[in-house]
Amino acid sequence: MTEQFFGLTDPGKQRKNNEDTYIAEITADNQFIIACVIDGVGGYAGGEVAAALARDIILKRLEKPSGEIIPIMLDCFNQANQKILFEKQNSKEHAHMACVCSLALVDIQNNQFYFAHVGDTRLYLVRDKSLVKITHDQSFVGFLEDSGRLTEEEAMKHPKRNEINKALGLDKHLGDDKEYVETGQSPFLTGDMLLLCSDGLTDMVNSMAINAIVSSDGSLKEKCHQLVDAANQNGGADNITVVLVHNNKQKVQFETAKPVANGNKSANEKINPLTGDDPLPAQKLLKTKNKTGMVTLLFVLMLFFFAVSAYEYIKNKDNPPSLPMQSTVAVKRQKNKQEIKLQRVIDQAKGPVLILSDTSFTAPLLISGAIQINKDSLTIKAKGKIVLQSDSGYKGPAFQLSAKCKNVLLDSMSLVNFQVGITSFNNALDLKNTRFINCPVQVESTYTFPDKKYISGKLSPAAFRVDSIPLNKKK
Structure with missing residues (x-):
């Protein structure tokens, strides 16, 4: 395998600082490709700090991932969220900082990718030259676009396009909300590509133009530069960050069995290399001898089988064998893969x-x-x-x-x-x-x-209560 991933970030044409950052590297055990785009928010310098904190936490947590992947990714987000909240409490200058993030772990060997997402950065899957949006923008305008109430062009020009309602560093109890972090997994087939990007790209370049670039010929590096250039050519109003991951494994091809050229000969029957005709006479003679020997051996085995069967019948005719006692040993159930x-x-x-x-x-x-x-x-x-x-x-x-x-x-x-x-x-x-x-x-x-001690007291009433709806749905 050659090039599999590449990332690029650019401040754009109208921003002096870059609040975006990204990850495009492989884990220490070479099992997963980490692809991540993080967009900081919260004013000058604050967004950069939040994005950098999240990046460091994610990399540290994913040094050697083991266990279930989605829970690990959720833990990355929870740790990053707590770290940003802690820093906000200790810095008045960065009191409003936060960041949005799309994270993918790509298992090339097993043709799978896993993702976790908060905010309005995006994850796309490119398959057969089609661009499929995987994540959903967690914003009011994003909801209107995903539900079909706004076209892509209308959403790109909407005045509240960049107003998000979810981010790392906004909610103290990130892990308590099932819907806060969007997660999932999907097959990642040979030839597939993932695109992760900040809104600095998608606010400036529509999906048709993005698809034309990522589906064209060229290296991942060239495609990343082309995406950034396209956003800058359309105004470059925000920082622009893109990461591409490509499953470039070779497709497995199977050769079709070729028909034998000479009549109806078996595909396993060799042709005389000198004449192209039937096998040599010595080869034919050898095959005939092999067949005769096999028939003789089968006949002898059949006679032996009948002789043994007759002997056992005569032996046990008057004294049939007793039935074996049933085992009383309990059979231990084999746990299934989900239990394990x-x-x-x-x-x-x-x-x-x-x-x-x-x-x-x-x-x-x-x-x-x-x-x-x-x-x-x-x-x-x-x-x-x-x-x-x-x-x-x-x-x-x-x-x-x-x-x-x-x-x-x-x-x-x-x-x-x-x-x-x-x-x-x-x-x-x-x-x-x-x-x-x-x-x-x-x-x-x-x-x-404790053994042999005097015990006093009573069991307290249980503090459980019965509800018809979950607690988090109560008003």
């Missing part, structure tokens, strides 16, 4: 919050063995529809909290057909927007006390 993946993600969770995305765990997720939670404190939050369903014949719980757990929160998931939904110790369990469907015992809690 979920357990691994929980075991490898870094930090107090773990986000499970329905793009990684398809519903329903069949459970044949309890998912173990052994961490002191952990919030497991579902993004999208996460449903855990008991496999047929399984009688255990969906989740089993160990005695080590002190505070475990399960947020926005459904448990279906479990005899016991969750087992816990010492009131360590906290629930939010969790549903139990056809679960006779929803929560089973065990209390552990």
